Amino acid sequence: MTRPDWLLIIITLAILPMIYERLWRTSGEAEYLVIYTPESGRQQHDLHEDRLIKVAGVLGESVVEVRNGHTRFSKAPCPGKYCMHSGWLTESGHITACLPNRVSIQLAGDMQRFDAINF
Numbered sequence: 001m002t003r004p005d006w007l008l009i010i011i012t013l014a015i016l017p018m019i020y021e022r023l024w025r026t027s028g029e030a031e032y033l034v035i036y037t038p039e040s041g042r043q044q045h046d047l048h049e050d051r052l053i054k055v056a057g058v059l060g061e062s063v064v065e066v067r068n069g070h071t072r073f074s075k076a077p078c079p080g081k082y083c084m085h086s087g088w089l090t091e092s093g094h095i096t097a098c099l100p101n102r103v104s105i106q107l108a109g110d111m112q113r114f115d116a117i118n119f
Contacts, residue, residue: 029091
């Protein structure tokens with residue numbers, strides 16, 4: 001290996017931690033909540049006001065709770081209640097869905113977390 005090869009390896013190893021920190025470790029703060037349903041499409045809600053949002057789905061009414069800039073399904077008509085077990089969504093890019101009821105919620109903002117789906 002030549003000197004330029006070694007120099008390239010050293011520069012790459014020096015830059016890798018910064019790239020890792022920027023793309024995988026950090027994510028932006030969520031700015032708003034997006035709710036998707038087949039009937040009403042995309043709805044956008046503010047995260048700065050604590051409240052319960054009732055969303056009509058195929059099986060019935062789901063309740064989405066917003067508190068302290070975080071959100072979750074607090075009530076769902078689906079049999080397994082997997083959407084409720086997913087817990088609080090806290091960062092921009094986090095998403096969960098009540099598939100039988102066809103309702104999904106996502107936190108969104110300027111900077112979303114980089115993951116395998118984005119890749």
